Amino acid sequence: MAQKLQQGDVPEVKQATSKEAATAVPHKVEKGAPNAPKSLEELLGECTVENPAHKLEIKLVRSCPRSQEFESSFKESYQIYKKYQMTIHHDPEGKPTEKQYTRFLVDSPLQSMKIPGGLEHGYGSFHQQYWIDGKLIAVGVLDILPNCTSSVYLYYDPDYSFLSLGTYSALRELAFTRSLHPKAPNLEYYYMGYYIHSCPKMKYKGQYNPSFLLCPDTYTWNPIRQCEPKLDASKYSRLESSVEKADDNGRVTLEEVLILHDNQAMPYAIYKAIKPRAGNEAEVRQYAGFVGMKCAKRMLLYRS
Numbered sequence: 179m180a181q182k183l184q185q186g187d188v189p190e191v192k193q194a195t196s197k198e199a200a201t202a203v204p205h206k207v208e209k210g211a212p213n214a215p216k217s218l219e220e221l222l223g224e225c226t227v228e229n230p231a232h233k234l235e236i237k238l239v240r241s242c243p244r245s246q247e248f249e250s251s252f253k254e255s256y257q258i259y260k261k262y263q264m265t266i267h268h269d270p271e272g273k274p275t276e277k278q279y280t281r282f283l284v285d286s287p288l289q290s291m292k293i294p295g296g297l298e299h300g301y302g303s304f305h306q307q308y309w310i311d312g313k314l315i316a317v318g319v320l321d322i323l324p325n326c327t328s329s330v331y332l333y334y335d336p337d338y339s340f341l342s343l344g345t346y347s348a349l350r351e352l353a354f355t356r357s358l359h360p361k362a363p364n365l366e367y368y369y370m371g372y373y374i375h376s377c378p379k380m381k382y383k384g385q386y387n388p389s390f391l392l393c394p395d396t397y398t399w400n401p402i403r404q405c406e407p408k409l410d411a412s413k414y415s416r417l418e419s420s421v422e423k424a425d426d427n428g429r430v431t432l433e434e435v436l437i438l439h440d441n442q443a444m445p446y447a448i449y450k451a452i453k454p455r456a457g458n459e460a461e462v463r464q465y466a467g468f469v470g471m472k473c474a475k476r477m478l479l480y481r482s
Contacts, residue, residue, distance in 0.1 A: 218353050235309040236350065241319070242286040242303040251307065254314050259283070262333040283319050283331055297322070297361055306351070308334075308343070318347045326367035327355040348386065373402075375409040393417035396425045397470075427470035432459065435466045438478035449481060456481065 216224075239247040256279050263274040283305075292300035301322050308316040316334035320327060329351055334343045348370070355368040373391060374380035383389065384406070390399040396418040408415040433447035444452075446462055458481065466474040 218349060218356070222349060222353055232311050237307045237309065238299060238320075238354075239305050239307060240290065240299065240302065241284050241305045242288070243290060244284070248305060251314060255305065255307070255317055258314060258317065258335050259333045262336060265336040283333075286321070288321060288323075297358060306347075306354070308347070310338075315341075316343045316347060318351060320351065322358070323365075324362070325364055326369045327351060327358065327365065328369040329371060344382070352386070375406070376413065391417055396423045397427065398423060425470075427472050428467060429471065430463055430466040430474075431471060432463055432466065434471070435462055435474045436476065436478055437462075438480045439482070443478055453481075 237247065239245050239251070241248050256276055259279050260274045263269040264271060286303035288302050290300055290302035299322070301324060304320045304322060306318040306320055307314055315338045316332065318332045319330040321330055329348070332344060332347050352368050355365070358365050370383045370386070370389070372380065373383050384402050389402045391402050391405045392398070393400055393416060394414070395416045398418050400417045400419070404419065405417045408417060433445060435446040437444055437446050437449040439449050439452070450456070462479065465479055469477065
C-alpha cells in the first residue's frame with residue numbers, strides 16, 4: 179500500500195517497489211546450455227547436494243485473524259522476535275514485550291477476504307515462517323492485497339545471521355509474488371516499503387532490480403537508477419523527470435469532498451449550504467490535498 183508524504187514526514191523517505199520483477203515470465207533455460215541465465219525460481223529451487231544435511235520448510239500462516247497454525251507457533255515466534263530486537267536493534271529486555279509484538283506485527287486493520295476461484299489462502303495479513311529441521315529460524319510479515327504483496331517486516335534468530343536471511347527472504351517473497359500472479363492477474367507488485375537513501379539499513383532495497391521509487395510531488399513511479407543522482411544531491415527531491423507532470427489526484431474540487439455531519443454523509447457543497455458560516459474551507463481544502471481527491475470522495479471527514 180503506497181503512503182503519501184504529508185507535512186511532518188521525513189522528507190527523504192520514498193516508496194520502493196518492483197513490478198517487472200514480480201510479474202516477469204521466468205527465463206526459459208534450454209537443456210545443454212549450462213551458462214544460460216537462470217530464473218529466480220530455478221535458483222531458489224536449485225540443490226547441488228544429493229542428500230542435503232538440512233531440510234528447509236516455508237509455511238504461510240494467517241496471522242489476523244489468527245489461524246490454528248499461527249497460534250501453535252506463537253510463543254516460538256515471539257521469542258525469536260524478542261531475541262532479534264535485543265540483538266540486532268539493541269532494544270532493552272523490557273521493550274519487546276509480547277503485547278508490543280502483538281500490536282506491532284500480529285494485529286492488523288486489514289480484513290481477511292477470499293474470492294471464489296482466487297487465491298487459496300485469500301487476502302489479508304500473514305506470517306511466512308522459515309523452518310530448518312523443524313526449528314523456526316525466521317518470520318517474514320506479509321500483507322497480501324489485491325494488487326501487491328507488501329513486505330512489512332522480517333525478524334530472525336541472530337544465531338543464523340550467516341545465512342543472509344534478509345536477502346534470501348526478499349528473493350523468496352518476490353518469487354512468491356510471481357507465483358500468485360497467474361491466479362490473481364491484478365496482483366503484480368512486490369512492495370518493499372520505505373526507502374531511505376542515506377540509511378544503510380534501508381538503502382539495500384535499491385539492490386533489487388528493476389525497482390521504482392514514488393515521486394513525492396507527482397506520485398508517479400520512477401526507476402531507482404534515475405533517482406539515485408537526485409537523492410545523492412538532495413535528501414528531498416522531485417523524482418519525476420517531466421517538468422510538466424503534475425499530481426492529478428492532488429487537484430482539489432472542494433464541493434465534491436465527502437463530509438460527515440449530523441450522522442449524515444454529504445458532499446461539501448451541501449454541507450456548506452447547511453452551514454454557510456462554518457468557516458472551515460481552508461481546513462477541508464488542506465485535508466483533500468493531503469489524502470487526494472480519490473480518497474476525499476470516498477472517506478468521510480467529520481465536521482460538527
